[in-house]
Amino acid sequence: MFRPDQIMQEIYDFNHKVANGLKTLSRVGDIDVGASHKDPVYREDKLTLYRFRPRAAEPAKVPVLIIYALVNRPYMADLQEDRSMIRGLLDQGLDVYLIDWGYPDGADRYLNLDDYLNGYVRRCVDFICRQHHLPSINLLGICQGGTFSVCFSAMHPEKVSNLVTMVTPIDFKTPDNVLSQWVQELDVDLMVDTLGNVPGELLNWSFLSLKPFRLTGQKYLDMAEILEDPIKLKNFLRMEKWIFDSPDQAGEAFRQFIKWFYKENRLVNGNLEIGGHKVNLSRITMPVFNVYATEDHLVPPAASIALEHYVGSKDYTTMAFKGGHIGIYVSGRAQKEIPAGVAEWLKNRMH
Amino acid sequence: MNDKPSSGQAEWSGAWADMQRHYWNAWTDLARTASGVSHDPSLGASSAPWGQGFDLWSKMLGPVMAPESRAWMDKLLEINKGYLKMGEALFNTYSAAQHSGKDPGQWWESFNQYLTKMQEQMANQFRSSKDPWAGFATLWGLPADTWKRLASAWSTMPGDVEKAFRDIDGLPHSGLAPLAHEWLSTPTLGYTRESQEEAQRLAQLWLEHGQAVKAYGDVLSRIITRSGELLKEKMTGLMTKGEPPDSLRACYDLWVDCSEEAHAEISVSDPFIKAQARMTNAMMAVKRQEQKIVDEMLGALNMPTRRELDTSHRRLHQLQRQVWQLQQTLEDAGTLELREEVAALQRQVSEWSAGARADQTPPANTARRAAKSKDAT
Numbered sequence: 001m002f003r004p005d006q007i008m009q010e011i012y013d014f015n016h017k018v019a020n021g022l023k024t025l026s027r028v029g030d031i032d033v034g035a036s037h038k039d040p041v042y043r044e045d046k047l048t049l050y051r052f053r054p055r056a057a058e059p060a061k062v063p064v065l066i067i068y069a070l071v072n073r074p075y076m077a078d079l080q081e082d083r084s085m086i087r088g089l090l091d092q093g094l095d096v097y098l099i100d101w102g103y104p105d106g107a108d109r110y111l112n113l114d115d116y117l118n119g120y121v122r123r124c125v126d127f128i129c130r131q132h133h134l135p136s137i138n139l140l141g142i143c144q145g146g147t148f149s150v151c152f153s154a155m156h157p158e159k160v161s162n163l164v165t166m167v168t169p170i171d172f173k174t175p176d177n178v179l180s181q182w183v184q185e186l187d188v189d190l191m192v193d194t195l196g197n198v199p200g201e202l203l204n205w206s207f208l209s210l211k212p213f214r215l216t217g218q219k220y221l222d223m224a225e226i227l228e229d230p231i232k233l234k235n236f237l238r239m240e241k242w243i244f245d246s247p248d249q250a251g252e253a254f255r256q257f258i259k260w261f262y263k264e265n266r267l268v269n270g271n272l273e274i275g276g277h278k279v280n281l282s283r284i285t286m287p288v289f290n291v292y293a294t295e296d297h298l299v300p301p302a303a304s305i306a307l308e309h310y311v312g313s314k315d316y317t318t319m320a321f322k323g324g325h326i327g328i329y330v331s332g333r334a335q336k337e338i339p340a341g342v343a344e345w346l347k348n349r350m351h
Numbered sequence: 352m353n354d355k356p357s358s359g360q361a362e363w364s365g366a367w368a369d370m371q372r373h374y375w376n377a378w379t380d381l382a383r384t385a386s387g388v389s390h391d392p393s394l395g396a397s398s399a400p401w402g403q404g405f406d407l408w409s410k411m412l413g414p415v416m417a418p419e420s421r422a423w424m425d426k427l428l429e430i431n432k433g434y435l436k437m438g439e440a441l442f443n444t445y446s447a448a449q450h451s452g453k454d455p456g457q458w459w460e461s462f463n464q465y466l467t468k469m470q471e472q473m474a475n476q477f478r479s480s481k482d483p484w485a486g487f488a489t490l491w492g493l494p495a496d497t498w499k500r501l502a503s504a505w506s507t508m509p510g511d512v513e514k515a516f517r518d519i520d521g522l523p524h525s526g527l528a529p530l531a532h533e534w535l536s537t538p539t540l541g542y543t544r545e546s547q548e549e550a551q552r553l554a555q556l557w558l559e560h561g562q563a564v565k566a567y568g569d570v571l572s573r574i575i576t577r578s579g580e581l582l583k584e585k586m587t588g589l590m591t592k593g594e595p596p597d598s599l600r601a602c603y604d605l606w607v608d609c610s611e612e613a614h615a616e617i618s619v620s621d622p623f624i625k626a627q628a629r630m631t632n633a634m635m636a637v638k639r640q641e642q643k644i645v646d647e648m649l650g651a652l653n654m655p656t657r658r659e660l661d662t663s664h665r666r667l668h669q670l671q672r673q674v675w676q677l678q679q680t681l682e683d684a685g686t687l688e689l690r691e692e693v694a695a696l697q698r699q700v701s702e703w704s705a706g707a708r709a710d711q712t713p714p715a716n717t718a719r720r721a722a723k724s725k726d727a728t
Binding site: 006007008010011014106107109110111115119178181182183184185186187190191193194195196209210211212213214217218221 | 434435438441442598599600603604607610611614618619624625627628629631632635636638639642660661664665667668672675
């Protein structure tokens with residue numbers, strides 16, 4: 001067992017690091033995010049559709065549209081040069097588009113899931129199809145964006161050539177889904193009627209509350225260890241920026257998502273209807289590639305894997321990534337495994 | 352720092368004071384360098400406990416730091432204070448054990464006593480304090496604090512509303528709750544009856560919120576209790592294996608592991624889920640009532656209200672949806688028309704092609720005749 005003088009030494013060393021590190025912190029400057037060049041090609045309300053500049057001489061003929069969650073910002077998929085799933089996909093020769101939802105404000109509170117899926121997403125898909133003279137394109141949905149991609153593919157299968165989902169909740173009532181258990185008693189009608197749009201801070205509070213001791217305490221002690229290293233510090237701060245860069249959620253869409261998906265589990269119960277379109281997962285007959293993270297505490301693996309039981313596709317593949325919900329985009333191993341895995345699977349189906 | 356084991360409480364105290372002095376000097380030097388201000392002796396350098404040192408340092412340097420760096424610094428200092436608090440507590444525990452001069456295993460007993468004492472302190476705080484977060488959030492910083500900020504941020508009332516209403520919130524626990532509810536349920540009369548009724552309703556909702564926060568604090572405190580139990584168990588296991596934590600950080604990490612394990616266990620229990628939802632729902636109900644009252648006031652002043660804005664936004668959204676639907680209809684109709692036109696053209700082209708082929712192909716009899724005449728020549 002260590003002695004009291006060791007404790008003192010440790011505290012002294014720790015403070016020394018913090019004191020020196022704060023100098024680095026005060027000089028760190030702007031936290032830049034987004035590593036790959038992209039151009040806005042379509043705008044509508046607060047939505048921007050970006051096309052990333054291809055990095056291959058002859059990119060794949062059928063483009064991939066990335067649909068990110070409404071929660072948090074999509075630059076997580078392109079955080080920095082050495083941590084960018086999008087750059088990985090571009091390097092693999094894919095032609096990549098991305099929907100940036102923007103930051104909804106009070107005037108957007110009545111936007112609902114029909115507006116998002118049969119409106120914004122459909123128009124983005126149609127735009128890309130027109131640009132490339134194609135009847136359908138590839139979709140890659142991330143987290144809640146994955147759920148959206150699945151719904152869209154079920155409602156408009158003729159517009160989707162191949163469907164890729166990443167850390168995507170499908171069955172919202174698996175026993176290990178803590179978030180789902182928490183919202184069951186929540187009066188979401190009262191919340192949306194009161195708040196209009198649901199503040200991003202509230203969602204952050206929920207996410208941090210899943211692992212409060214690690215995410216609000218231990219993490220910052222770890223940060224003290226890297227304070228003196230400007231590069232590591234900047235990486236940490238970039239991540240921190242992303243975590244707390246949380247757009248408010250358009251009220252009606254949030255209400256519907258919580259009620260229909262989390263509380264009533266309609267997607268797997270077969271009674272989901274969005275804007276008059278039945279969301280029947282058996283209509284998903286295009287090839288499906290489902291990537292999940294084995295240590296995901298936000299979207300438990302069981303919630304994602306369930307997709308296999310409901311889709312009508314005969315070409316269904318899963319990929320298990322050993323890591324968490326965030327690690328799947330930014331960890332070193334993810335950079336090697338995820339883009340290569342997705343691209344290889346897609347290329348095999350784009351002949 | 353020397354590696355020799357020391358003995359004697361006086362020596363440890365001296366070393367501790369010496370270390371504090373060093374620490375304090377380092378921080379004030381840094382503050383002076385960065386801010387260009389001289390050290391304020393009134394801040395009480397060497398006598399300040401380590402945790403407070405952060406506060407003082409923060410006050411000195413804060414004004415000259417960029418706002419964006421300031422937020423990070425505050426966060427870091429807040430966490431570090433908790434860590435230092437743990438360090439100080441462990442230091443005191445261990446040095447007392449060393450001083451006792453008994454079996455080297457004495458520290459373990461001291462450590463257990465420390466844990467028990469810590470839990471008792473928190474339990475007492477929780478029982479006696481008006482602050483519903485006492486005993487939980489005070490332990491090295493936890494996200495309960497975030498909820499307090501949210502509660503205030505969402506409120507139309509200025510300042511720390513959650514704190515301001517603590518006196519009202521405290522009523523349910525002082526045995527006056529039934530009286531308060533009775534008083535707040537008194538029928539209202541006369542010209543101001545409507546507004547008085549709304550005000551009473553708001554107070555009732557705050558009472559409910561206070562009870563909900565208290566109940567949530569109660570389930571959170573169970574996590575701390577369970578975490579303490581797990582820490583003892585794991586420490587005993589490590590001691591049995593002869594692998595005790597070899598640093599303050601290792602102790603802290605072990606505590607975090609135990610706390611997360613306890614949290615994972617309790618946060619999916621029915622009481623926790625109900626308490627958390629009740630607190631959130633209660634806060635929403637308060638805010639909704641506040642909105643209603645504020646809207647009444649704004650209406651009386653002929654100023655735009657939330658209700659009006661909602662109506663405008665809803666109508667605007669309905670219009671936008673109609674426009675989208677029309678565009679879609681036009682597009683679909685256009686596409687359909689084009690498809691039909693293309694199909695008609697394709698049919699026509701096919702017919703022409705067939706006609707052209709027929710023109711080029713000689714009739715069978717003619718062909719045969721031609722072949723015969725060729726044979727004859």
